[in-house]
Amino acid sequence: MNGTRLVKIATQSIVKNKMRTLLTMLGIIIGVGAVIVMVAIGQGAKAQIQARIDNLGTNLVVITQGASQTGGVSQGAGTSNRLTLADFDALKRESTIFTGVSPVIVAPTQIVGGAGNWRTSVNGVSLDYQSIRAWPVASGRYFDDTDVRAMRKVAVIGKTIADNLFAGQDAVGQQIRLRDVPFDIIGVLTPKGQTAEGRDQDDVILSPYTTVQTRLSGRQFITQILGATASKGDIPAAEQEARGILRESHKLASYEADDFTVRDQTELAQAAQGTTQVMTILLAAIASVSLLVGGIGIMNIMLVSVTERTREIGIRMAVGARGSDVLTQFLVEAIVMSVVGGVIGVGVGFAGSLIVQRVTGWGTAIAPQMVLLAIGFSAAVGIFFGFYPARKAAALDPIEALRYE
Amino acid sequence: MAAANAVIRVEGLERVYATGKTEVRALQGVDLVVQPGEMVAIMGASGSGKSTLMNILGCLDRPTAGSYQLDGVRVDGLNRNELADIRNAKLGFVFQGFNLLARTSALENVELPLMYSRRHKGVDTRAAAQASLERVGLAERLDHEPSELSGGQQQRVAIARALVTRPSLLLADEPTGNLDSHTSIEVLALFQELNDTGITMLVVTHEPDIALYTKRVVELRDGRVIRDEAVRDRRVAAEDLGAATPLALAS
Ligand SMILES: Nc1ncnc2c1ncn2[C@@H]1O[C@H](COP(=O)(O)OP(=O)(O)OP(=O)(O)O)[C@@H](O)[C@H]1O
């Protein structure tokens, strides 16, 4: 018998027994739906983290002290070689690719002012910081060249601090004391939200690095140097250039390894995405179990239906169906039901993702290849779990099957 | 009537059912030759082995011993697939209990053998099924499901299904067992008409009245043939039904 007739027989049988068909498909519908929802949540989290990484500033290069660590073991010996303002100056002076370079000196500080106390970090940065981080002020102004050169005690504060210390009033023009040193607030930054790790980026004070170093930090070392390029394509060359400038500045011999680390956003992104990847896989694994249960459901109902349909099988064999025809019919029925169940499951998954998004406010995203994968997997489940009942049906003896009541 | 032309040639046919410890010898050496165009009634008491014989002749079962030639070809000892193909291509089988697919229209039921046919690849199965239903007088009931048909109509659907592959041999195991006497005679009229077109027929019955409509009676007892004789005073079903009864049998 040919394929189209066979598919016709199988679909006739599926359509004639709607209740049985629905029950058989239910497990697959739920399983596929669950997989789609779980993966959509995972993908949504990933997209959100990507957005936060982009939020750091575009085309960002981060230079930190110490050699890059692999497996917690420092690769270079020169960890005592810190980053200094001399490194920053060298980069600023010699780099041809960076469109902006800024040091970041992090000084954890107790603040007094406005409504009371607050503990935060004061970041000593240069003028370029604003453009590197793409972080404009919401009110007031950013510090300028004169502020930096004159080491003026001026501060640009994040939204969290403005909200906590100067709730309901304009912070610009107010004074705060950082380690008992009075600073004038000249601007309030636009809110940036949380980092990928959940740290509040708006809980920060920016001040000229010159001021921070002399007034608050008192040390020669700087925490990191940020650089920005005009485009993503410039990043590898900029990293290469920065490495050369810093090696020279640190007077490293050719056989010595870097005693600093140059990273870009891709690496930051990879680190952050690693966690969500694990989460997505975990969620998908849990959901796959329900798909497996759905497959066993198909097998269960098909086994019952082989018994129930013994007489039908006998009739088919009596008029000339071979064992292989019966096997194929049952197998096609199983595959059609699981694929249709899979397609419905995708729809259920879409709806479920939307509901999750509404209720929890988490972003969700559905990848098209995920849909194909889910439907392909359903077909595989149909073949796998449909085979045993189909073989049982095919092995029936025609006379015994006809005599079955 | 050369012996080589026999539709059925059975020699020393035995069938032993092994149920647990006891053995049931349902057939104990049956010899039977049926020529083309014959219409044979198989008779005998309950348990005499009629159905067992029909199942073997219908290639639904295999004999324990003995030989069976169908159209001159040995079919005992064939495997499951080969038997399935012979059932499909050469035989029509009609059962006492009709054995139609439930929730399936008359047309689709009759189409079924063609779906499994390896010879009817390019055939319009719908048209063939429709023609077959017209042949048994059910042209107006194509879309009815078995539950919407009378017993006689269901049996006619079953006969249409048996005929749709144009077999040369039609086997019927108590085809009138579930029908009243009038409907039984209608079915026999159909059988006689089919036999007149050259189809060889074997009909199991335990009613002597029914056997009178055939041409030859073979009687079994305890798995052996105890009587094999031609029917004298053969009755014609169409006449018994009376000229007034329309049969709508197209040939
Ligand atoms: N599958 C089976 N297993 C065991 N014994 C069987 C089986 N089928 C039939 N028999 C036995 O074989 C013998 C012949 O049975 P068969 O069905 O051929 O009789 P029959 O002539 O058709 O009877 P009836 O007129 O009641 O239909 C009986 O004794 C029956 O019990």
Ligand SMILES: [Mg+2]
């Ligand atoms: Mg019987």
